[in-house]
Amino acid sequence: MNKKVRARLLVYGVVQGVGFRPFVDRFARENNLTGWVLNASLGVEIEAEGKSKDVKKFVEGFSENAPPMSLITHIDVSYLPPVDYKDFVIKKSIVQPWEFTLISPDMATCEDCLKELQDPQDRRFGYPFINCTNCGPRYTIIRDIPYDRPKTTMKKFVMCPACQKEYKEITNRRFHAQPNACPDCGPKIWLLDSQGNEQAGDGITKAKIFLSQGKILAVKGLGGFHLVCDAQNEEAVKNLRQRKRREEKPFALMVNSIEKSKSLCFISKEEEKSLLSIKRPIVLLKKKKASLLAPSVAPKSQDLGVMLPYTPLHYLLMDGPYLALVMTSGNISQEPIVFSNEEALERLKGIADYYLLHNRDIYTRSDDSVVYIANKTETMLRRSRGYCPLPIHLDYHVEQILACGAELKNTICLTRGKDAFVSQYIGDLENLEAFNFFEHTINKMKRILKVNPRIIAYDMHPDYLSTKYAEKVSEYDIKIPVQHHHAHVASCMAENGLKKKVIGLAWDGTGYGEDGCVWGGEFLVADFFSFERKAFFSYLPMPGGEKAIKEPYRMAISYLYQTFGDNLMDLALPFFFQMDNKKLSAILETLKKGINSPLTSSAGRLFESISSILGVRNKNTFEGQAAIELEYLASSIRKRNNISAYPYLINQIDSQYQIDVTPMIKQIVKESVNQKSSAAIAFTFHVTMAEIAVDMCRKIREECGITSVVLSGGVFQNRLLVSLLTEKFVEQGFDYYIQQKVPANDGGIALGQAVIAYFKSI
Numbered sequence: 001m002n003k004k005v006r007a008r009l010l011v012y013g014v015v016q017g018v019g020f021r022p023f024v025d026r027f028a029r030e031n032n033l034t035g036w037v038l039n040a041s042l043g044v045e046i047e048a049e050g051k052s053k054d055v056k057k058f059v060e061g062f063s064e065n066a067p068p069m070s071l072i073t074h075i076d077v078s079y080l081p082p083v084d085y086k087d088f089v090i091k092k093s094i095v096q097p098w099e100f101t102l103i104s105p106d107m108a109t110c111e112d113c114l115k116e117l118q119d120p121q122d123r124r125f126g127y128p129f130i131n132c133t134n135c136g137p138r139y140t141i142i143r144d145i146p147y148d149r150p151k152t153t154m155k156k157f158v159m160c161p162a163c164q165k166e167y168k169e170i171t172n173r174r175f176h177a178q179p180n181a182c183p184d185c186g187p188k189i190w191l192l193d194s195q196g197n198e199q200a201g202d203g204i205t206k207a208k209i210f211l212s213q214g215k216i217l218a219v220k221g222l223g224g225f226h227l228v229c230d231a232q233n234e235e236a237v238k239n240l241r242q243r244k245r246r247e248e249k250p251f252a253l254m255v256n257s258i259e260k261s262k263s264l265c266f267i268s269k270e271e272e273k274s275l276l277s278i279k280r281p282i283v284l285l286k287k288k289k290a291s292l293l294a295p296s297v298a299p300k301s302q303d304l305g306v307m308l309p310y311t312p313l314h315y316l317l318m319d320g321p322y323l324a325l326v327m328t329s330g331n332i333s334q335e336p337i338v339f340s341n342e343e344a345l346e347r348l349k350g351i352a353d354y355y356l357l358h359n360r361d362i363y364t365r366s367d368d369s370v371v372y373i374a375n376k377t378e379t380m381l382r383r384s385r386g387y388c389p390l391p392i393h394l395d396y397h398v399e400q401i402l403a404c405g406a407e408l409k410n411t412i413c414l415t416r417g418k419d420a421f422v423s424q425y426i427g428d429l430e431n432l433e434a435f436n437f438f439e440h441t442i443n444k445m446k447r448i449l450k451v452n453p454r455i456i457a458y459d460m461h462p463d464y465l466s467t468k469y470a471e472k473v474s475e476y477d478i479k480i481p482v483q484h485h486h487a488h489v490a491s492c493m494a495e496n497g498l499k500k501k502v503i504g505l506a507w508d509g510t511g512y513g514e515d516g517c518v519w520g521g522e523f524l525v526a527d528f529f530s531f532e533r534k535a536f537f538s539y540l541p542m543p544g545g546e547k548a549i550k551e552p553y554r555m556a557i558s559y560l561y562q563t564f565g566d567n568l569m570d571l572a573l574p575f576f577f578q579m580d581n582k583k584l585s586a587i588l589e590t591l592k593k594g595i596n597s598p599l600t601s602s603a604g605r606l607f608e609s610i611s612s613i614l615g616v617r618n619k620n621t622f623e624g625q626a627a628i629e630l631e632y633l634a635s636s637i638r639k640r641n642n643i644s645a646y647p648y649l650i651n652q653i654d655s656q657y658q659i660d661v662t663p664m665i666k667q668i669v670k671e672s673v674n675q676k677s678s679a680a681i682a683f684t685f686h687v688t689m690a691e692i693a694v695d696m697c698r699k700i701r702e703e704c705g706i707t708s709v710v711l712s713g714g715v716f717q718n719r720l721l722v723s724l725l726t727e728k729f730v731e732q733g734f735d736y737y738i739q740q741k742v743p744a745n746d747g748g749i750a751l752g753q754a755v756i757a758y759f760k761s762i
């Protein structure tokens, strides 16, 4: 049992630049082992020799004890005859490291740094840029690899002797911590007023005073600027909404502690875990009714997006006379988040009363990530800071590929080996600023991953900027267009490790269909190679085209017209009282003449139409608002047993099924006119949509024998729908898969595109 053995470990993942070798050194010594560790091109290589029980302890406890910012994707262990190493040593790298290792995301301030920040005896007391190998900025400050200080935006700061000493000492927490800094040698902070005049005195102290007086501050953070104000000051929050031109979309909050967050929201164990994780996402939490917050923070929303401080600057700022701060992206509506001082002064002019700036440059933007807990698992709504550039692991080796994503909530994806690297959130590719950010991200990720793909994948939509980019660039030999909903389904398959044919439900707002129509309520039988469109919601004209996305009443009229013809004007719906008669007639004309009314099968539009018909919401001030408010309303129903679905029809046309919801619309209108509660109708509608999905899946299963169902597309961010659906899937013997690692919305499209492109190219 106790004979001597030698273990050889090859560790893959984020294992360089995160304090890994010092950890191995310490952990080996703790276990009485001799041998060595070195940075190799594939990862970290280790040989550890000693009594077999000690070696066993070392190998088994390895992952668990690894440094907080490391991420081990895989360890190869082999055993060799002992060679009697005398000591444990850190060897010099023999090959160029970094080639295949991973860059760490930016991580929240660690406990040790926080202690120093708050310790008046410490030389970094109150210093807003404190960090170590276990925490701090990474992805956002890195220009290129290898990850050394000169390749980061810390290049311009020369370490003082004290910092240099920490950096060189292997036993120090700051050994090779590239952003290491202190008040003597590191970045500084200052406060400007709206005219650009520097404010005398300590910037942070002043900032706290201004915040407590209801001022709006632009604060430079980790991956970009935040616009910040006191979340209990209604006037300040209202001002911010007006100036930022953001009507009703909820603002995210920063709260100092879990305890304080509990005074605002209900927090489950899993939610608490996400809030406290070193990735520090914004977590969507259920708002408590008697809210202490300004009403304008999240009007009409039942959820609050809450995050805890994740930089030293946040901790210092949060230590003020307020319960919570609004912390929203520093931008005007659809533009990317502002990230440089100059840009802030220019683009946030007229919004911010004061600017809290510093001179540690952000090289790459990264917005706050947004998650919610579904089925006790963290589920991505926006995957960005803290998560990117960590890969999604695939079980198979793929060719290098660049996938350009879609148009809204754009992300890109690069593949290397068995990994798919989905980028940080780039945003809606609707303006030059966003497009530049898109190109910057592609180029940077290609550099830090050392990839040079020959294959490029993109959406079939001819007008997307991402498509135009793919068509224009010349350095790719193979260009592969991918249908939007096929990409959704493939994305869900990829993150769940599926390869065989599945029934894929892709329900979203808009995606370009192979027949040129606007798809969005699709049932595909698909694998990575191809798909067959088995079923969809019957086409309906979308009066006014794109306008119908912002104005759900347009599609509502389309549904009503299809169901009632010209008699729709006689319906006593709340909907009509809210509408201008002239507009109504104009839209009817458009419909009848078929002007600017593309056909759609969108499930997202159907949810919004019901919202409008029930008088919940006629116009969206942000994407999906009508559907979200309908879900809130439906979720208020407590008595959920024995509710039977509304009627609908399934027509088989050639080899496809088409779902006709006219009977449901008829019934919904009848109940609404008869004063049945809108909440009950909204709930039954959700039940019906789940019933339609499962019914259709049964039919497809009978035909094809497939029992695996994957769900993707923005509609499946509807938690009520997903819970109703998954219950039915279990009942009916299906195995179902949802998206959690990447968003179900178009933020996940790039992953699907990449994997499809690989399988199509082989």
Ligand code: ZN
Pocket: 109, 110, 111, 112, 113, 114, 131, 132, 133, 134, 135, 136
């Ligand atoms: Zn730290």
Ligand code: ZN
Pocket: 159, 160, 161, 162, 163, 164, 181, 182, 183, 184, 185, 186
């Ligand atoms: Zn220093």
Ligand code: FE
Pocket: 484, 488, 508, 509, 510, 511, 713, 714, 745, 746
């Ligand atoms: Fe989509």
